[in-house]
Amino acid sequence: MAKNWVYQEYLSPFAAAAIPSSTSRPTPSGLSSRATRMASGTSDLVSPQPGGQHRLLPSAESGDAATPRTAGEQRENWQPLVILAHLVEAELERKTQCDAGIAHSHFKILALLAGADRHTMGLTRLGRALRFHKSRLSHALRSLEAAGLLRREDTPEKGRAYQAVLTRRGLDLVERVLPLQDVFARDVVLSGLTATEIAQLRTLAEKIIVNLDADRSGQVLRRGPASS
Template sequence: MAEPQWLNEDELRAWYAFVAAGALINRRLDQQLKEDAGITHLQYEILVRLNAAKDRELRMSELASALLNSKSGLTYQITQLEKAGLVARRSCASDVRAVYAVLTDAGREMLEQAAPDHVALVRRLLIDVLTPGQLAAVAEGLGEVTRRIQEQESEAGAAR
């Protein structure tokens, strides 16, 4: 086995900054949404994705993929949102295996109430902290990381 290529000081600094910022931002967003709306950050993202979808519904497998979440993890979250009356499920007449998550009117109202404070916190924690150049570099760099990982996962899935 080859010797690992250890991170140099600059690389380590970037890695630690990424891990810390991601954890702190997610924790603050989760806390704010729980206090203000009674939902988690992931549940908020589910509502956002459903609201943006045609007819405010998505196939569960498509939603899990969009959220970079497992199907079982998404099923749990949808169950919680369904209990709260924010999401409903519907089956597909043409494919008995397909299940759709559908945003309810109550879910849309919840999203409309939660969104302004959520977006303000996202701005305060990240967007307004960075210069336009830093923001572009973060978006480009992390976008490339995401693209490569998804490409590798897709290739690994095709090989199975």
């Protein structure tokens, strides 16, 4: 099975997007009204701008005219990204519950394992990739193990370490559901975007992922390594 775009270790959300739809398809009714509000800047999730939005921000002496000068301008630049991430995740949750019968957060674990060597990952690496706290990961693994979708076992290395292994049943589920998510990405999330825009979106998403990974690494270094 080829590794799927959504579930590489750092979960790049737009990496498979270079699959432009060959034919125009109507947007599902469940998303059309929200998509319209998003396009017009009137999404339900847009919060009113608080007072003080014109407070000047510290700015570099680069002379870049595009650099936001106020808190309000800065918020307007990144708020659509927050709304986008929320709506995509919400729709993936709905679709995964419908198509797979499990939470999308649980499905991410299965999909990561499906793309891993021997369909196996250490629990520390798995939790780090998904940004899951130990208790959240343990709860998800118990649920998936009870459903026969994965199993937990000791690692071959010495020491108290465990790994998750995808079962045949879990792999079958991933191979059935991921193509449905590919179609959702192509026909809904990326509908109306040109191949050039999709490539630009991927490039920007990858840059933001690098920023978040760097920030996360810095936090870990400041706190020190987590106990295993």
